[in-house]
Amino acid sequence: MSAARSLAVSISGLHKQFEGAVALRDVGFSVPAGTTAALVGPPGSGKSTLIHILLGLLRADSGVAETFDGGGIGAVLQQRGLHPARTVRAQLRVYAAAAGVDDERVDALLAMLRLDEAAATRVRDVPDGLRTRLAVAQALLAQPRLLVLDDPFEGLESPERAWLFDYLRAHARRGGTTLFTSQSLAAAVPVCDQVIVLSAGSVAYQGSPRRLRRNHPDRLVVAASSPIALATTLAAQGFTDAVMRSDGRLAVAEASRAEIEAAAALARVHLGEVVAEPVHPDRVLAILTKSSAPPAYPAPAPATMYGTR
Amino acid sequence: MMLPTLPTVPAEVNRAATAELRKITAVRSGWMLPPVLAAVGFVVASASALRGSGPQPREALVTGTATVGLYLAIAVAVGAAAIGGAVAAGDEYRYRGMDLTALFTPDRNVLFGAKAGVAAAYSLVLAACAEIGAALGLLAFGRHTVEFGWRLVGVFGGGLLAAVCWGVIGVGLGLLVRSPNLAVIAMAGWLFILEPLIWLVAKGAGIAGVVVLLPGSATIGSVAVGSFPESPFLPPNAASAVVLVIWAVAAGAAGWWYLRTRDI
Numbered sequence: 039m040s041a042a043r044s045l046a047v048s049i050s051g052l053h054k055q056f057e058g059a060v061a062l063r064d065v066g067f068s069v070p071a072g073t074t075a076a077l078v079g080p081p082g083s084g085k086s087t088l089i090h091i092l093l094g095l096l097r098a099d100s101g102v103a104e105t106f107d108g109g110g111i112g113a114v115l116q117q118r119g120l121h122p123a124r125t126v127r128a129q130l131r132v133y134a135a136a137a138g139v140d141d142e143r144v145d146a147l148l149a150m151l152r153l154d155e156a157a158a159t160r161v162r163d164v165p166d167g168l169r170t171r172l173a174v175a176q177a178l179l180a181q182p183r184l185l186v187l188d189d190p191f192e193g194l195e196s197p198e199r200a201w202l203f204d205y206l207r208a209h210a211r212r213g214g215t216t217l218f219t220s221q222s223l224a225a226a227v228p229v230c231d232q233v234i235v236l237s238a239g240s241v242a243y244q245g246s247p248r249r250l251r252r253n254h255p256d257r258l259v260v261a262a263s264s265p266i267a268l269a270t271t272l273a274a275q276g277f278t279d280a281v282m283r284s285d286g287r288l289a290v291a292e293a294s295r296a297e298i299e300a301a302a303a304l305a306r307v308h309l310g311e312v313v314a315e316p317v318h319p320d321r322v323l324a325i326l327t328k329s330s331a332p333p334a335y336p337a338p339a340p341a342t343m344y345g346t347r
Numbered sequence: 348m349m350l351p352t353l354p355t356v357p358a359e360v361n362r363a364a365t366a367e368l369r370k371i372t373a374v375r376s377g378w379m380l381p382p383v384l385a386a387v388g389f390v391v392a393s394a395s396a397l398r399g400s401g402p403q404p405r406e407a408l409v410t411g412t413a414t415v416g417l418y419l420a421i422a423v424a425v426g427a428a429a430i431g432g433a434v435a436a437g438d439e440y441r442y443r444g445m446d447l448t449a450l451f452t453p454d455r456n457v458l459f460g461a462k463a464g465v466a467a468a469y470s471l472v473l474a475a476c477a478e479i480g481a482a483l484g485l486l487a488f489g490r491h492t493v494e495f496g497w498r499l500v501g502v503f504g505g506g507l508l509a510a511v512c513w514g515v516i517g518v519g520l521g522l523l524v525r526s527p528n529l530a531v532i533a534m535a536g537w538l539f540i541l542e543p544l545i546w547l548v549a550k551g552a553g554i555a556g557v558v559v560l561l562p563g564s565a566t567i568g569s570v571a572v573g574s575f576p577e578s579p580f581l582p583p584n585a586a587s588a589v590v591l592v593i594w595a596v597a598a599g600a601a602g603w604w605y606l607r608t609r610d611i
Contacts, residue, residue, distance in 0.1 A: 090446075090610075093446075095446050095610065095611040113447075113450050115443070115446050117446065119443045119445075119447040120442065120444070121373070122442065123373075128369070128373035129373070131369055131373070132366050132370050133447060135365035135366040135369050136362055136363060136451035136452055137362070137451055138358065
């Protein structure tokens with residue numbers, strides 16, 4: 039009971055299929071209150087289906103999806119639900135009425151999300167990034183404790199994403215909880231405490247970004263007098279993930295520096311500089327989901343690839 | 348002595364209804380339609396008052412051809428109400444706003460009640476505007492040809508009722524087919540193609556009386572107070588109103604059931 043109280047989201051044994059196609063298969067995870075969790079996966083992996091079930095918009099075939107939302111839920115859906123003929127301000131006022139908040143809160147959100155200049159513009163005439171910000175503003179209307187955001191980075195420019203990251207961090211500091219989806223692990227990890235990777239409707243990974251990084255250590259990029267001979271020797275020793283770079287260097291995964299040096303000695307190859315290079319998170323995502331989908335968003339700077347949380 | 352107190356509207360209902368009202372007023376057509384309908388009512392009623400004749404007790408239209416404009420204005424208002432209801436419900440699916448609406452108003456009963464209630468109220472406003480415009484036209488140009496009496500009041504009342512009922516029918520169909528266009532096509536197809544066909548078939552089969560149960564007949568019967576007394580297709584005025592209300596309740600109930608039981 040006390041464990042349930044500390045959770046903001048609890049999902050167990052969730053199963054859903056559409057006309058014979060399995061969308062979710064025995065999905066289970068939980069999100070502790072006051073943390074930020076990212077649900078990551080390629081398109082069609084079941085993220086939006088899960089979010090819709092969690093929000094009560096879809097019924098699951100079996101399993102349980104619960105929120106413990108003492109302070110209400112704010113949601114951004116992948117289909118933003120914006121009426122093209124309404125102005126930005128009118129769109130916000132519609133749901134402000136539904137949430138029972140006044141126009142002062144509307145004006146505050148317009149200012150906070152830098153929507154005030156477009157307040158009188160019709161939704162059909164504003165760019166995608168602004169629509170996403172408007173959807174976020176709608177989610178924040180009632181100052182909810184639990185935020186459920188489906189693909190909130192879609193259409194956002196880098197500064198807007200940075201703003202959203204900052205907001206989510208501040209939300210967590212205030213004790214709020216966020217569950218958001220992303221097609222890109224690189225976009226998600228800087229801000230989350232927990233990553234849940236969905237692959238074809240199943241959980242392929244659940245844990246911290248740090249553990250994910252430990253599971254997928256840095257590649258070592260080596261300069262060698264004969265990269266092909268070195269790669270052949272490494273492969274013979276079981277290190278098959280070695281890729282020749284266009285600059286002639288060899289990028290080797292899963293082998294330690296000592297193992298590479300031993301292989302170089304065996305192959306009588308002179309070894310030059312050896313540089314550690316983090317594996318790009320979206321490469322990790324591709325490995326976990328066995329997909330070849332390109333990153334959905336521009337990659338962040340390497341320093342923030344696995345965040346500091 | 349304790350005075351009876353009016354029941355308080357629950358906050359959840361109040362919020363949902365305000366949101367629905369704002370959905371209407373947030374788009375240009377929502378706040379432009381009432382004055383446009385008033386102007387249409389005034390113009391068509393004035394034209395018919397100027398050119399038509401007075402009450403004709405032995406003719407089909409007992410209020411006289413001078414009031415044809417009033418009937419036209421009511422027809423336009425009823426059509427606008429039906430379309431408005433269909434758009435109020437269908438646009439939620441067209442622009443995927445129903446997900447958000449259902450999030451902010453998780454109780455689907457309240458959601459439906461707010462949507463249908465506001466659509467009905469807006470339909471009433473549309474019909475009232477059209478009728479006020481028409482009444483002004485009749486007063487301005489038909490004082491010598493139009494008989495201002497209870498019969499005309501009945502026409503006005505029937506028009507208001509028809510608009511409210513068709514507003515609710517529009518909402519019910521919009522929720523059922525989840526598209527404003529399909530809902531409008533369904534209503535227009537029924538009224539202008541299917542129901543006339545049923546009239547013809549029923550007349551040919553010698554059972555013309557059954558068509559009085561159809562929504563088109565009931566609508567005409569509700570508005571045409573005392574007119575077309577010999578028509579086998581029209582029920583008496585009071586019965587028409589009851590039949591029309593039943594159609595509105597049935598369509599609304601179907602939309603409500605669908606909203607409650609199906610995924611958004």
